[in-house]
Amino acid sequence: MYPEIIKHISQEIDFKASEIEEFISLLSEIHLSKKELLIRPNDSVNYEYFVVSGCLKAYYLDESGERHIIQFAIEDWWISDFEAFFNKEPAKLYIEAIEDSVLLGLHCDALEELFKRIPKFERFFRIKTTNAFVSLRSRILETLQKSSAERYLNFCNKYPNIEKRVTNHHIANYLGIQPESLSRIRKELLLH
Amino acid sequence: MYPEIIKHISQEIDFKASEIEEFISLLSEIHLSKKELLIRPNDSVNYEYFVVSGCLKAYYLDESGERHIIQFAIEDWWISDFEAFFNKEPAKLYIEAIEDSVLLGLHCDALEELFKRIPKFERFFRIKTTNAFVSLRSRILETLQKSSAERYLNFCNKYPNIEKRVTNHHIANYLGIQPESLSRIRKELLLH
DNA sequence: AAGTAAACCTAACATACATCAAGCATTTTT
DNA sequence: AAAAATGCTTGATGTATGTTAGGTTTACTT
Incomplete structure (x- = not known):
């Protein structure tokens, strides 16, 4: 039980x-x-x-x-x-x-x-x-320290199991940026 | 003691x-x-x-x-x-x-x-x-939520005893902005 | 299966903040 | 007391992110 x-x-x-x-x-x-x-x-x-x-x-x-x-x-x-x-x-x-x-x-x-x-x-x-x-x-x-792109990568590294299960919209909210910005960041990182 | x-x-x-x-x-x-x-x-x-x-x-x-x-x-x-x-x-x-x-x-x-x-x-x-x-x-x-100006005001409200004792440079570091930006924020708030 | 909503991407433009540079005032060091 | 360092301000310019809008794809609802 x-x-x-x-x-x-x-x-x-x-x-x-x-x-x-x-x-x-x-x-x-x-x-x-x-x-x-x-x-x-x-x-x-x-x-x-x-x-x-x-x-x-x-x-x-x-x-x-x-x-x-x-x-x-x-x-x-x-x-x-x-x-x-x-x-x-x-x-x-x-x-x-x-x-x-x-x-x-x-x-x-x-x-x-x-x-x-x-x-x-x-x-x-x-x-x-x-x-x-x-x-x-x-x-x-x-x-305080890192760029949005770095924080996004850290998030993916630290919580791969969460990253797989929530939308990018959610991740953007968590990182404190707009979904459009996250999309741009992902584009620059070639992650689509 | x-x-x-x-x-x-x-x-x-x-x-x-x-x-x-x-x-x-x-x-x-x-x-x-x-x-x-x-x-x-x-x-x-x-x-x-x-x-x-x-x-x-x-x-x-x-x-x-x-x-x-x-x-x-x-x-x-x-x-x-x-x-x-x-x-x-x-x-x-x-x-x-x-x-x-x-x-x-x-x-x-x-x-x-x-x-x-x-x-x-x-x-x-x-x-x-x-x-x-x-x-x-x-x-x-x-x-995640507030503008730099709001966070600065909150800081002053929450920690008046600290605000009095540290430089604006320090407060800017704590808030995650540049001292120049804090100076401009203070100017707009008429706090000099 | 069709219709609707949500997710994601892209682009053009706006804005807040960073960066670089300089000057003055105050404090600290010598 | 003079010299040096630090703090604060201001201006010009650059950049990242926000905002608004539209379009495509995927997922959910009926």
Whole structure:
């Protein structure tokens, strides 16, 4: 039962069977069809979600209706409006399934309880968050430093499995450029 | 002794006096003069640093010698080359004092030990890292979304204490634009 | 199977920002 | 106190990316 997430947590920490069992008991399974919304602005966000299968995007719509993708998630990733989740604020993001997807939701209160009962999970999530923090820092450094073409190539290198599954439109949104610009970049790189 | 950091950790978690004492015993005091380097590329980074007083910048020099500031730190902030620190890799960043500064260094091994002995510190650093993670996400969303002028105004609003203490050159580096462009932005905003 | 929507590409033009260069003011160094 | 370095501003010019528009192909919907 839920071998994906068991493998995922066991990679980082050595849990006892009973601890894993307790963790699993907290999860709720969610099925989403393509284009279905998991979170929309003003929702209260009580869950973070582990992706068992499928592909999703987290994005923000600005005042002028432009879409800005902050995160993709495929198998083995966590996704949520983390700002809303951790700070108990209303959502600002949309989270939408790009493909039919299966998720495991973890409720914030259940998570707090779990931290108290089994501090190893506090450790697990500290390590996960630390890794995420570090990789956001490199993403910022990259946007400060690199040309759009370089960032596009890096994206393809770093996330080949995502690049194959989302449209160029999505990738352009993620990189912070217009789809037309990405098309030009791809033309110059001879990638069509 | 070290009232600043005691206040800092007590704001988040209720520690016993003995726990605080143990924590304090792990810290080493570092004094830096203006322009002195705390970390330079290829250093091994065994410490993260709490700023007691002063002001520092963490930056990357790219191949063409451009400087990109990823973080400022003033009183009450933590600073390090976190990627190098957490992943035990050689540093890629410079960390330099903008003013004479006093720091408290926390060694990675001491920190690991502390986590084992007092899990509340694991909790403390999980919460700190989570907050940092969330604010990096908004920083990314902001660079995807907003004009340079808007980002400059946001910076001034969000970090008035930093804005007062660093040069416009530094702020431009942080925002990812040229100092000349920032000067023009300020002119249009009538801020000289 | 036909109709519609979405994805992708291309081109012409507009614009924000970078680049290069110079000058003045302020701070730091000697 | 003089000299040097740094910070800030301004102008002229270049370039990458945005904007608008149109067209082709592919995928989805009925």
